[in-house]
Amino acid sequence: MIGIEKLTKTFGRFKALDNISLQLEKGQVVSLLGPNGSGKTTLIKSILGLTIPEKGQITIHGKPVGKDVRYRAGIGYMPQIGRYPDNMSIEQVIHMIKDVRKEQADYDDTLYTGFGLHAIRHKKMRTLSGGTRQKVSACLAFLFKPDIYILDEPTAGLDPVSSELLKEKMAAESARGKLVLITSHVLSDLDGLTSHVIYLQDGRLVFHESVEYLETVTGENKLNKIIAAIMQAPKLLPC
Amino acid sequence: MLTITRYVLIDLLRNRSVAVYTLVLALLSVSLLSLEGGSGKALLSLLNITLLFVPVITTLFATIYFFNSLEFIELLLSQPVKRTRVLLAVYTGMAFSLSVAFVAGVGLPLLLLAPALPSLILIFTGVVLSCIFSAIALLVFVLTKDKTRGIGAAIVVALFFTLLFDGLLMMLIYAFSDYPVDKALIALMTFNPVDLARVLMLLQLDAAVLMGYSGALFKKFLGTPAGSIYAAASLVCWVLIPLLLGVKVFRKKDL
Numbered sequence A: 001m002i003g004i005e006k007l008t009k010t011f012g013r014f015k016a017l018d019n020i021s022l023q024l025e026k027g028q029v030v031s032l033l034g035p036n037g038s039g040k041t042t043l044i045k046s047i048l049g050l051t052i053p054e055k056g057q058i059t060i061h062g063k064p065v066g067k068d069v070r071y072r073a074g075i076g077y078m079p080q081i082g083r084y085p086d087n088m089s090i091e092q093v094i095h096m097i098k099d100v101r102k103e104q105a106d107y108d109d110t111l112y113t114g115f116g117l118h119a120i121r122h123k124k125m126r127t128l129s130g131g132t133r134q135k136v137s138a139c140l141a142f143l144f145k146p147d148i149y150i151l152d153e154p155t156a157g158l159d160p161v162s163s164e165l166l167k168e169k170m171a172a173e174s175a176r177g178k179l180v181l182i183t184s185h186v187l188s189d190l191d192g193l194t195s196h197v198i199y200l201q202d203g204r205l206v207f208h209e210s211v212e213y214l215e216t217v218t219g220e221n222k223l224n225k226i227i228a229a230i231m232q233a234p235k236l237l238p239c
Numbered sequence B: 001m002l003t004i005t006r007y008v009l010i011d012l013l014r015n016r017s018v019a020v021y022t023l024v025l026a027l028l029s030v031s032l033l034s035l036e037g038g039s040g041k042a043l044l045s046l047l048n049i050t051l052l053f054v055p056v057i058t059t060l061f062a063t064i065y066f067f068n069s070l071e072f073i074e075l076l077l078s079q080p081v082k083r084t085r086v087l088l089a090v091y092t093g094m095a096f097s098l099s100v101a102f103v104a105g106v107g108l109p110l111l112l113l114a115p116a117l118p119s120l121i122l123i124f125t126g127v128v129l130s131c132i133f134s135a136i137a138l139l140v141f142v143l144t145k146d147k148t149r150g151i152g153a154a155i156v157v158a159l160f161f162t163l164l165f166d167g168l169l170m171m172l173i174y175a176f177s178d179y180p181v182d183k184a185l186i187a188l189m190t191f192n193p194v195d196l197a198r199v200l201m202l203l204q205l206d207a208a209v210l211m212g213y214s215g216a217l218f219k220k221f222l223g224t225p226a227g228s229i230y231a232a233a234s235l236v237c238w239v240l241i242p243l244l245l246g247v248k249v250f251r252k253k254d255l
Helices: A040-048 A069-074 A090-100 A110-114 A130-142 A160-175 A211-218 A223-232 B002-012 B016-036 B040-068 B070-077 B083-113 B117-143 B147-175 B182-189 B193-205 B208-222 B225-251
Strands: A002-011 A014-024 A029-033 A055-060 A075-078 A148-152 A179-183 A196-201 A204-210
Touching: A002 A040, A014 A040, A014 A055, A014 A196, A014 A204, A029 A040, A029 A160, A040 A055, A040 A075, A040 A148, A040 A179, A069 A075, A075 A130, A090 A130, A090 B002, A110 A130, A110 A160, A130 A148, A130 A160, A148 A160, A160 A179, A196 A211, A196 A223, A204 A211, A211 A223, B002 B083, B016 B040, B016 B083, B040 B070, B040 B083, B040 B117, B040 B147, B040 B193, B070 B083, B083 B117, B083 B225, B117 B147, B117 B193, B117 B225, B147 B182, B147 B193, B182 B193, B182 B208, B193 B208, B193 B225, B208 B225
Parallel strands: A029 A179, A029 A196, A075 A148, A148 A179
Antiparallel strands: A002 A014, A002 A055, A196 A204
C-alpha cells in the first residue's frame, strides 16, 4: 500500500532520512521505533507530504505522492501534538474537518462517542486538557474510514481506559484490512497489536521485520525485551 | 477556501486580543473626536494613531497567531487540500477580522461623529494597512523557522516601517540637501506602505502645505488623480507581493 524507495532528506547538514526503502502492506500494524531524532516524524511527514523529500519516491496504492493531494483522502493522521484554534469548540473543529473533506460523508464516530466527546462538544479547545485534545485528534483520524492510519504517539497522554479503547479500535481496523502505522515510545502499549517493526537510527533503517520473526530470533515475546535483545546483540539479524 | 476562512473567522472574532484592540481603538477615536469636534486636527491625530498602531499590532498579532496555528495548519494539510488554499484561507481570515476590528473601532465613531470624505479615506487607509501588514506577517511566518525568531523578525519589520524607514529617509534628505531629491523621494516612499498611506491621507486634509516644498510637490503629483491612483496601486502591490511570495515559499516549505 505504501511503497518508499530510497528516500533521503537532509536538514542543513543533518541527515534526517538516509536512503530509506520500505514496503508496507494492508492488514499490517507497523510500529515505527527508534530513539529521539532518529527520523520517525520526518518519515511520517514525508508520507503525508508535509516535508518534501530530496531524493527518492513514495507511492501510495502505486501512485506517487506529489502535487495531487487527493491521495490524502485515504489517510487518517493523528499528530503527536494536537493544537487547535483556542476559541473553537470540539463540535466546530469536527465540523470544519468534515467540511474540508466534503466528498467523504460516511463517518465512523465510534471514538467520538466512545471517548464521550459528544457530552462536552460545546467546550472550547482552549479549556481542554492535553489528553482530551489527543482524543479529538484520534477521533478526527478515524472519522473518515481511511485505508491507512498514521498515528504519531497516539497513546501518550491518554488515560488507561481511553488508551485501551484506541488500541481496540486500531486492532479492529487492521483486522478489516487497513494499514496502521504507529510511532510510540511506550512499547508495552504496542504489545499484541504490532505485526511488524521498523527500527530507525540516525536516519538509517536498522531493520524492518515481522514480530514473529523477531520473537523466534530473540526468544523473547515482549516488544521492549525484543528491542533490548537486538540492541545488545545486533548480529541476531542478518542485515 | 471559504470553508476554512469561515472557521478561522469563528476563532478570530472571538479572540480576546482582537476584542481589546477594537476597544482601545474605539476609546481613542471617540475621545479624540469628541475633544476636537470632528475637525481636521482630530483626524490628524487619529491618522497618527492609525499609522503607528495598525502596522505594529497587526504584524505582531498576526505572526503570533500564525505560529500558534502551525500544528492546526499541519493537521489541515494532512487532509486532501492544497497548501495554497490553506494559506490563503488563513490569511483572508486574519486580514478580514483585523479590518473588521479597525472599522468597528475607528470607522464607526468616524462615520457617526465626522461623516465626510477624509474620514472615509482614513478608514480605507486603516483597512489597507491591516491587509498589508497581515500579508507581511504571513511572509515572516513562512520564512522563519521557529516562533521566537518569527516574533523577533515581526518586531523588527514593524519598527522598520513605522520608525526606522522615516529616520533613514531624513538622513538621506539631509545628506543630499544640496540636490533636488524631491522626485527621488516620491519613488523611495513607494517602498514604505505607511508613508504612502500617510501622504494619501494628508493630501485630503489640506495639511500638505505644512510639509513645505516636498508637500507642494506631493500635492502636485499625488494630488492629481493619476498620483492618487499610483499611490493606491502601490498599496495594492504591497498586499499582493508579500502574499504571493509567501505562497511561493510555503509550497516548498518543510513543516
